[in-house]
Amino acid sequence: MDGIAASLRNVNFFYGSQQVLFDVNLEVPERGILAFIGPSGCGKSTLLRSMNRMNDLIPGARLSGEVRIGDEDIYRPGADVISLRRKVGMVFQRSNPFPFSIAENVAYGIKINRLARDRATRDAIIERSLRSAGLWDEVKDRLHRPALALSGGQQQRLCIARALAVEPDILLMDEPASALDPIATARIEELANELKERFTIVIVTHNLQQAARVSDRTSFFLMGKLIESGETRQIFSKPVRKETEDYITGRFG
Amino acid sequence: MDIRKHFLHQLDELRERVLYMGGLVETAVHHSLHAVTDRKPELADLVTEEIEPEINHLEVEIDERALQLMALQQPLAVDLRFVAAALKIGNDLERMGDLAVNIAKGAPRLLSQPLAAPLVDLPLMAERANRMLRSSLDALMNRNSELARAVLESDDEVDAMRDLIFRQLIQSMTQDPTLVERSLGLLFIARNLERIADHATNIAEEVIFWIEGIDVRHHFAEAPPT
Numbered sequence: 303m304d305g306i307a308a309s310l311r312n313v314n315f316f317y318g319s320q321q322v323l324f325d326v327n328l329e330v331p332e333r334g335i336l337a338f339i340g341p342s343g344c345g346k347s348t349l350l351r352s353m354n355r356m357n358d359l360i361p362g363a364r365l366s367g368e369v370r371i372g373d374e375d376i377y378r379p380g381a382d383v384i385s386l387r388r389k390v391g392m393v394f395q396r397s398n399p400f401p402f403s404i405a406e407n408v409a410y411g412i413k414i415n416r417l418a419r420d421r422a423t424r425d426a427i428i429e430r431s432l433r434s435a436g437l438w439d440e441v442k443d444r445l446h447r448p449a450l451a452l453s454g455g456q457q458q459r460l461c462i463a464r465a466l467a468v469e470p471d472i473l474l475m476d477e478p479a480s481a482l483d484p485i486a487t488a489r490i491e492e493l494a495n496e497l498k499e500r501f502t503i504v505i506v507t508h509n510l511q512q513a514a515r516v517s518d519r520t521s522f523f524l525m526g527k528l529i530e531s532g533e534t535r536q537i538f539s540k541p542v543r544k545e546t547e548d549y550i551t552g553r554f555g
Numbered sequence: 556m557d558i559r560k561h562f563l564h565q566l567d568e569l570r571e572r573v574l575y576m577g578g579l580v581e582t583a584v585h586h587s588l589h590a591v592t593d594r595k596p597e598l599a600d601l602v603t604e605e606i607e608p609e610i611n612h613l614e615v616e617i618d619e620r621a622l623q624l625m626a627l628q629q630p631l632a633v634d635l636r637f638v639a640a641a642l643k644i645g646n647d648l649e650r651m652g653d654l655a656v657n658i659a660k661g662a663p664r665l666l667s668q669p670l671a672a673p674l675v676d677l678p679l680m681a682e683r684a685n686r687m688l689r690s691s692l693d694a695l696m697n698r699n700s701e702l703a704r705a706v707l708e709s710d711d712e713v714d715a716m717r718d719l720i721f722r723q724l725i726q727s728m729t730q731d732p733t734l735v736e737r738s739l740g741l742l743f744i745a746r747n748l749e750r751i752a753d754h755a756t757n758i759a760e761e762v763i764f765w766i767e768g769i770d771v772r773h774h775f776a777e778a779p780p781t
Binding site for chain 1: 559562563629630631632633634635636768
């Protein structure tokens with residue numbers, strides 16, 4: 303096991319007066335895939351989004367506790383959210399390519415972060431990112447065509463390429479395959495499996511079989527609390543907590 | 556509230572079929588031995604012609620049910636362990652049925668002549684082996700791993716009984732060589748009963764695995780393989 307990519311200490315989260323996360327403590331190991339599972343409203347997406355401050359713009363949203371990405375406390379006053387989002391990329395449930403060309407989508411983060419000195423460097427990053435996302439062979443002849451003309455699965459992989467272009471340390475995936483058919487889903491899972499060698503991936507999924515297939519570790523949440531966290535093979539064959547077992551076997555007491 | 560009623564019902568059905576199969580095996584073991592001890596060859600025929608074929612049929616049925624559950628319902632955690640255990644228990648029960656048939660098939664020859672030795676220890680041994688099977692099945696029915704653990708301890712007793720019977724029979728064969736053929740027949744029964752007890756022990760281990768998620772075979776629980 304490498305080091306710790308992110309650590310959360312005593313994280314509480316509120317939407318106004320409603321508390322949705324209670325005292326969450328969790329370490330995310332470097333590389334590998336961590337899955338967050340739990341019923342709707344258990345707080346797993348909120349926690350994921352708190353790891354790159356995606357909740358900041360929601361009125362009344364407030365976090366207490368500490369979220370560290372690498373060595374940095376990302377909620378300390380004066381923390382740089384732009385550089386945080388460069389380090390922590392995100393892919394959403396619905397693919398959201400910009401209404402630009404394929405190449406411009408991938409180049410977007412490069413441009414705003416000024417990562418490329420010249421056009422050749424930029425093109426090299428575009429190609430590398432699309433290859434990493436397993437999309438290069440499908441789009442290399444139409445890089446300047448509109449991204450929105452791609453299929454749903456291709457759009458999602460384009461969003462992954464866009465996130466990878468700025469070389470983040472962590473990739474957050476919020477239900478990345480829930481709108482895709484089984485084949486496109488399998489490609490995303492396969493891709494996640496390749497990317498985990500180089501990146502730390504945290505994935506939120508409602509699909510238990512998907513969590514079981516792709517992740518190395520799994521954390522189970524219920525009503526805002528982290529109930530159990532462990533190796534995926536243990537969680538799915540021999541969970542320790544009764545709540546975990548009841549959830550993954552479809553029993554609710 | 557259970558939201559997977561249909562699935563849970565199918566799991567219960569699978570368990571009922573395993574228990575039913577276990578009951579047939581119990582009967583088969585009982586009849587095969589009583590064919591000899593009570594000198595009733597018709598009990599041996601009942602085992603080979605009626606009971607054992609049904610046991611075989613049930614093994615296939617249990618395999619099919621278990622595979623369908625895995626394919627269609629994707630059981631996890633305790634349910635996954637149960638389906639895996641059911642497959643193995645079905646296999647153990649089928650082997651026990653074969654062993655009962657072995658005993659039953661030896662009955663006619665044993666019954667054709669006077670017995671080589673008093674049978675006192677064999678019925679006792681059969682009773683003990685069958686009690687192990689019944690306890691394993693009770694543990695399965697009541698989800699009771701304590702009961703299953705008690706079965707593991709009985710296995711040594713059955714082994715000791717087999718050793719005792721072996722010694723007695725070897726002694727009688729040494730003293731009177733005309734008893735060799737008949738003694739071998741009894742020795743063969745003891746050997747089959749001991750194997751039956753081994754399978755009952757396997758079933759107890761599978762029940763413990765289902766309930767506790769601990770693999771107690773070969774003492775792996777103490778030093779799990781990495």
